[in-house]
Amino acid sequence: MTAPTPDALLAELHKAADAVASTAAKFSDEDIKAPSALPGWTRGHVLAHLQGISNAMARQLEHAAHGETVELYDGGQDGRDKAIEIAAGHSTDAHRADLNAGLDRALRAFDSLDGGAGWQAPIAYRGGVVLDGGLALWRELVIHTADLNAGLGPETWSRQFCEHLFDFLAARVAPGDKLVVQPLALPPIALGDGGRSTVISGMITDIAAWLAGREPSLGSLRASAAADGVDLPELLPWPSGTPEAK
Structure with a gap:
């Protein structure tokens, strides 16, 4: 099976980001508290994770642009988990603002890549390169949008x-x-x-x-x-x- 080209992946990242942002824009404060498809997680947990992984992947690319690698999450897995729990109960407006900021930061980082060389820059995530990070963010956005239980389930996957x-x-x-x-x-x-x-x-x-x-x-x-x-x-x-x- 052939992986998408960088240009095709970039288009898919924008499409997936638009889908999750549009979905989150429809939620009320009560909707945010409702269970997601993930055991033990509300929709708020899923949205908190999505803004967290968007910022984390942007961080990978920002350091890669300077020839540096850095762990995926500031504070490691512990830091990731604590940030999700803290943010899960935020208001709808706060979730939307944080999610949109994280998505914008990640998309700016991918949009600014310097052709093929930029996509092959090493990152810490899985000991791979920027392309691996892009594929990971694509998976995160698409799958977790389905987890929000808001009408974009797996039946919509390409x-x-x-x-x-x-x-x-x-x-x-x-x-x-x-x-x-x-x-x-x-x-x-x-x-x-x-x-x-x-x-x-x-x-x-x-x-x-x-x-x-x-x-x-x-x-x-x-x-x-x-x-x-x-x-x-x-x-x-x-x-x-x-x-x-x-």
Whole structure:
């Protein structure tokens, strides 16, 4: 599967940022307190996380522009978690202001990149480069917008985004397993190289949602092995070393 080009990724980042900002703009103070799709998190927690990861990724790029690397979150994982808990209960206006400021900061950082070289500058996130950070922010914005339970669920995810998730989340396939994902009307894709083969068929968005630990919204998933229906296999946790912990 081919990753998006920097130009295509930049367009997707702007699109995803617009979607989450437009969604947040509709919330009342009561809406913010309502549960999200993530256990134990309100919509306020999700919005606090989104502004936090936007600022954190902007910070990666700002330091990379000077040939420096810095940990993703100021204060590490502890700092991230505390900031989310503190900000989760803020008013709707405060959430909107913080989210929009974080998104603007991140998009400015990506918009200012110097061609191909800028996208390949090293960052601390996963020991990768700026392109990896852009893909991570894309995942964060799209998936957590769905987690807000406000009408933009996994059924709205693009084919390109779903195929990117297949590639990134192949790390969740347990050793010894091989998943043959068979999206409706599309070519099959093998994930993992174990000897136990399970076919996962359904709409591409349902398969991607399941791999991402989300509830498939169209109810089309089916697992089979040797032509017999079986339970969906257990997946490993999200790839380690990432802020995408939920």
